[in-house]
Amino acid sequence: MRTFGSLLVRGLIVGLFAGLLAGTFAYVTGEPHVDAAIAIEEAASGGHTHDHGDEHATPAAEEEEPLVSRDGQRAGLFLATSLYGVALGGIFAVGFTLLRRKLRTANDGYAALGLAAAGFVGIVLVPFLKYPPNPPAVGDPETITKRTITYLLTIVIGLLAVWAGVALSRWAARYGDIARLGGFVAGLLVTVVAAYLILPRINEVPDTFPATLLWQFRFASLGTQATLWLLLGFGYAAAVARRPSEQKVNA
Amino acid sequence: MAAPAQSVAVPAISPRLLVLSAVSVALLLLLAYLVGFDQGAVSQSGMFLHELMHDGRHLLGVPCH
Numbered sequence: 001m002r003t004f005g006s007l008l009v010r011g012l013i014v015g016l017f018a019g020l021l022a023g024t025f026a027y028v029t030g031e032p033h034v035d036a037a038i039a040i041e042e043a044a045s046g047g048h049t050h051d052h053g054d055e056h057a058t059p060a061a062e063e064e065e066p067l068v069s070r071d072g073q074r075a076g077l078f079l080a081t082s083l084y085g086v087a088l089g090g091i092f093a094v095g096f097t098l099l100r101r102k103l104r105t106a107n108d109g110y111a112a113l114g115l116a117a118a119g120f121v122g123i124v125l126v127p128f129l130k131y132p133p134n135p136p137a138v139g140d141p142e143t144i145t146k147r148t149i150t151y152l153l154t155i156v157i158g159l160l161a162v163w164a165g166v167a168l169s170r171w172a173a174r175y176g177d178i179a180r181l182g183g184f185v186a187g188l189l190v191t192v193v194a195a196y197l198i199l200p201r202i203n204e205v206p207d208t209f210p211a212t213l214l215w216q217f218r219f220a221s222l223g224t225q226a227t228l229w230l231l232l233g234f235g236y237a238a239a240v241a242r243r244p245s246e247q248k249v250n251a
Numbered sequence: 252m253a254a255p256a257q258s259v260a261v262p263a264i265s266p267r268l269l270v271l272s273a274v275s276v277a278l279l280l281l282l283a284y285l286v287g288f289d290q291g292a293v294s295q296s297g298m299f300l301h302e303l304m305h306d307g308r309h310l311l312g313v314p315c316h
Contacts, residue, residue: 002260004271026310034306068302080286080307087283094272094279100261108260124312133312136305140316147314148288221312240260 002240008093010239015089016082018231023081025227030220031074034135036213038070041137081228089232092119096236109237116233118162121188124225126158127151128218130196135217140204150199157199161191287313 068076096115103111131151139147165188172183205214262268285293286304294300308315 001262004262004268007261008275023307026307030310031306034309066302067298068305072303073306076303077306077310080304081311083282083304084286084307084311087279087286090279091276091283094276097261097268098264098272101264128312131314133309133314135309136315139314144314144316151314217309221310224310225312242260 004097007097007240008090011089011091011093011096011236012086013089014232014235014239015085015087015092017085018089018228018235019082019085020078021231022085022224022228023078026081026220026224027074027077029223030217031077033213033217033220035070037135037137037217040209040213044137081224085228085232088228089236092116092232092236095119096240108240108242112237112240113233116229116236118166120226120229120233122158122160122162123155124158124222124229126161126192127154128222128225129192130154130199131202132218133221134205135214138205138209138214143202143204146200147202150202153199154195157191157195161188161195164188164191287311 092115096112099115100108100111103114105111105114131147131154165184165186168187169180169184172179281293285300287308290301291297291299305315
């Protein structure tokens with residue numbers, strides 16, 4: 001048996017590496033789109049820098065240095081994804097520890113992969129489809145509180161939807177394998193569609209913003225999260241797996 | 252495939268485990284908050300960390316300005 005500390009530390013380490021590699025993915029696929037979006041923003045506002053700290057500044061103060069340069073923000077990307085990866089990896093490890101016995105597989109690796117798949121659907125995919133992420137230059141600072149709350153709500157709803165899917169699939173399992181799968185899909189989709197209809201619509205993309213750039217950015221963002229969760233799932237599966245060969249080698 | 256009893260490699264649920272879990276998750280959520288939402292209140296760095304992690308926040312899909 002592994003201790004809580006051992007399970008947690010494995011999650012933190014796997015999360016750190018997953019975050020670093022997700023940051024690399026984001027740097028390669030996402031940064032060009034972030035730069036393009038900022039160029040559009042600056043062209044629209046006549047050279048106003050992209051910096052929250054300048055919000056009080058008048059347009060005449062455009063000479064003012066931004067708090068963090070663009071190069072700093074590009075490097076900060078790796079800090080952000082790494083710290084996020086550590087946090088997520090740790091929470092994932094705690095979830096694995098508490099939920100392991102509820103997962104009906106004898107294989108710890110499959111359990112970790114299943115949990116990662118559930119987490120990706122609930123925490124990434126469900127929020128993504130309702131409120132797709134936006135590049136800089138899109139989004140009204142006035143509505144940030146509302147958008148933050150609805151975003152966090154979609155995460156809670158996403159996890160609830162996965163839970164509903166699993167609960168329904170276990171109930172339907174008595175009617176066969178197809179019913180079991182159907183139960184999962186029904187539980188998930190009914191919850192998600194109902195929530196999507198109730199949650200407010202938010203669309204702050206300016207009419208003039210290029211649709212291609214918008215979606216290139218969104219897919220880069222989705223790819224970043226997919227990289228993180230894939231590596232977290234397979235990494236944690238490898239980290240908790242017991243290797244039968246270990247004992248033979250050591251003996 | 253190994254027998255379930257051997258493969259379940261987690262400690263049994265106990266009050267101590269639940270407290271450890273809750274404390275860990277709370278600290279880790281604070282870390283995630285620092286990346287995703289903080290605007291200086293937690294980091295005490297003004298907007299510096301917020302601006303530094305600006306690109307990461309956008310690309311991780313967190314809503315931002």
